[in-house]
Amino acid sequence: MEKLTIIKVGGKIVEEKDSLQAFLHDFAAIKGHKVLVHGGGRSATALASKLGIESVMVNGRRITDSETLNVVIMVYGGLVNKTIVAQLQALDINALGLTGADMNYMLSEKRPVEEIDYGFVGDVKAVDGSILADLIAKNIVPVLAPLTHDKKGNLLNTNADTIAGETAKALARYFDVTLVYCFEKKGVLLNEHDDESVISDINHAQFEYFVSEGIIRGGMIPKLENAFDAIASGVKQVIITRADSIDGQSGTKII
Amino acid sequence: MEKLTIIKVGGKIVEEKDSLQAFLHDFAAIKGHKVLVHGGGRSATALASKLGIESVMVNGRRITDSETLNVVIMVYGGLVNKTIVAQLQALDINALGLTGADMNYMLSEKRPVEEIDYGFVGDVKAVDGSILADLIAKNIVPVLAPLTHDKKGNLLNTNADTIAGETAKALARYFDVTLVYCFEKKGVLLNEHDDESVISDINHAQFEYFVSEGIIRGGMIPKLENAFDAIASGVKQVIITRADSIDGQSGTKII
Numbered sequence: 008m009e010k011l012t013i014i015k016v017g018g019k020i021v022e023e024k025d026s027l028q029a030f031l032h033d034f035a036a037i038k039g040h041k042v043l044v045h046g047g048g049r050s051a052t053a054l055a056s057k058l059g060i061e062s063v064m065v066n067g068r069r070i071t072d073s074e075t076l077n078v079v080i081m082v083y084g085g086l087v088n089k090t091i092v093a094q095l096q097a098l099d100i101n102a103l104g105l106t107g108a109d110m111n112y113m114l115s116e117k118r119p120v121e122e123i124d125y126g127f128v129g130d131v132k133a134v135d136g137s138i139l140a141d142l143i144a145k146n147i148v149p150v151l152a153p154l155t156h157d158k159k160g161n162l163l164n165t166n167a168d169t170i171a172g173e174t175a176k177a178l179a180r181y182f183d184v185t186l187v188y189c190f191e192k193k194g195v196l197l198n199e200h201d202d203e204s205v206i207s208d209i210n211h212a213q214f215e216y217f218v219s220e221g222i223i224r225g226g227m228i229p230k231l232e233n234a235f236d237a238i239a240s241g242v243k244q245v246i247i248t249r250a251d252s253i254d255g256q257s258g259t260k261i262i
Numbered sequence: 263m264e265k266l267t268i269i270k271v272g273g274k275i276v277e278e279k280d281s282l283q284a285f286l287h288d289f290a291a292i293k294g295h296k297v298l299v300h301g302g303g304r305s306a307t308a309l310a311s312k313l314g315i316e317s318v319m320v321n322g323r324r325i326t327d328s329e330t331l332n333v334v335i336m337v338y339g340g341l342v343n344k345t346i347v348a349q350l351q352a353l354d355i356n357a358l359g360l361t362g363a364d365m366n367y368m369l370s371e372k373r374p375v376e377e378i379d380y381g382f383v384g385d386v387k388a389v390d391g392s393i394l395a396d397l398i399a400k401n402i403v404p405v406l407a408p409l410t411h412d413k414k415g416n417l418l419n420t421n422a423d424t425i426a427g428e429t430a431k432a433l434a435r436y437f438d439v440t441l442v443y444c445f446e447k448k449g450v451l452l453n454e455h456d457d458e459s460v461i462s463d464i465n466h467a468q469f470e471y472f473v474s475e476g477i478i479r480g481g482m483i484p485k486l487e488n489a490f491d492a493i494a495s496g497v498k499q500v501i502i503t504r505a506d507s508i509d510g511q512s513g514t515k516i517i
Contacts, residue, residue, distance in 0.1 A: 054336075057312075057313055058312055058313070077341060080340050080341050080344050080345070081309075081336035081337065081340040081341045082336065082340070083340075084339070084340040084341075084343075084344045084359075085335050085336040085337070085338075085339040085340020085341065085343075085344075086332060086335050086336045086339075086340065088339075088340075089335050089339045089340075089361055089363060089364075089409065089417055090335070090417070092361070092363045092364055092411075093363040093411045093415055093416060093417045094415045096363050096366055096411060096413055096415075097413055097414050097415035101365055101366060102363070102364070102365075103360075103364045103365050104339075104361070104363075104364055105358075106344055106347070106359070108344060108347045108348040108351050108357070108359075109344075109347055109357070109358045109359050110356060110357075110358050110402060111351055111356060147365060154344065156347075156348045156351060158351055158352055159352050160348055160349045160351075160352035161348060162344055162345070162348045
């Protein structure tokens with residue numbers, strides 16, 4: 008099988024002109040097939056604020072009412088996605104910007120209202136890997152916005168880490184997939200106050216130990232759970248690293 | 263060759279919920295391969311206004327400074343395009359939303375500054391019909407936003423009529439193309455005060471006569487020029503009709 012690298016990069020990197028350009032140069036330099044999954048939360052918050060729409064976050068997730076949904080469609084599906092596509096084209100990368108609605112790539116369902124009503128937020132139900140695999144084999148580079156759809160006419164705001172993980176799993180049938188989560192640190196740290204204390208590799212038993220000891224906590228826990236889930240579903244390796252180190256030579260490898 | 267219908271619909275129809283739904287039902291009912299090209303100017307003007315950005319139109323074209331460019335990327339490439347895609351998916355139409363930057367589909371160059379500086383407005387230079395033809399043959403329905411790119415990293419605001427015409431010409435090598443321009447009237451009128459005075463068909467000599475007599479004027483002239491240009495480049499027929507009559511049975515046929 009051919010190699011495929013899937014990079015997930017957060018909003019902070021792709022929303023600032025200089026960091027975006029540097030990142031896209033590094034991304035363009037990755038050999039072989041590749042996919043980019045991006046966020047865009049800061050731009051969404053900024054646009055919402057200009058429009059007088061309050062951004063409400065619960066557990067790091069945006070409460071997405073219908074006005075906020077329009078904002079994230081405009082920012083994630085429009086501004087951030089198409090800006091990346093145009094800039095990759097300038098680097099001779101044949102990018103194609105997609106949401107989950109495009110070609111029915113990623114189907115989700117609106118999260119049920121329990122304690123919290125997240126609004127138009129989608130939990131992924133099904134991914135059609137074949138359609139992306141065909142395009143990738145033709146040297147198309149998909150650029151995925153964090154939006155899915157319910158096939159009832161609604162777009163749904165969906166976590167970009169989840170989209171990256173589900174994409175990796177769906178494409179593991181077709182490629183040797185390396186999934187890279189970009190993060191503000193160099194990797195998973197043993198000591199959160201020491202940026203150099205990167206854990207070079209981690210297996211599931213070690214992960215559980217580190218969590219029980221409180222060494223790994225907060226937002227890193229779901230990120231690593233996604234990573235182990237991807238490995239269990241046939242993804243070859245998952246790397247957590249900094250956006251300036253996506254060459255696969257550094258960061259934390261999940262094994 | 264198989265048949266392909268390309269429908270260009272303006273902003274007014276696709277920006278209002280009820281008219282959009284009715285239109286998409288009619289569009290979904292068209293037999294065979296199809297492509298949708300949409301506008302979105304009213305939503306762009308509305309968003310710009312909310313953001314305190316003035317919309318300046320010259321000869322019916324939007325002066326597109328960098329702030330306005332971001333607005334049209336968000337509205338055309340994001341909100342309008344992805345809303346249409348999601349609603350077509352609900353109608354079992356396998357839609358794929360695209361700008362000219364996606365897969366390098368439509369390349370343009372920034373319009374040179376002469377009397378008027380239109381800003382980030384693109385004039386089409388090259389269209390890659392093969393990539394769309396492949397997708398269409400797989401029953402994908404491209405939904406094209408009025409944005410192109412210059413392959414230097416810039417998206418450019420581009421007239422939707424032009425995108426429809428250039429797409430029709432590029433796909434005429436692969437399909438028997440019918441290009442339908444939706445318009446607020448039932449067709450080209452002999453008497454602008456009589457909505458029923460539709461000219462059922464028109465050739466180039468008749469067009470020149472009607473223009474010289476002042477019967478055809480204003481925005482209809484470039485629309486018809488585009489249509490004759492498409493016919494000269496191998497497009498089988500061009501129809502100008504109302505958005506509620508896209509079944510090919512009415513309107514003005516350009517021959």
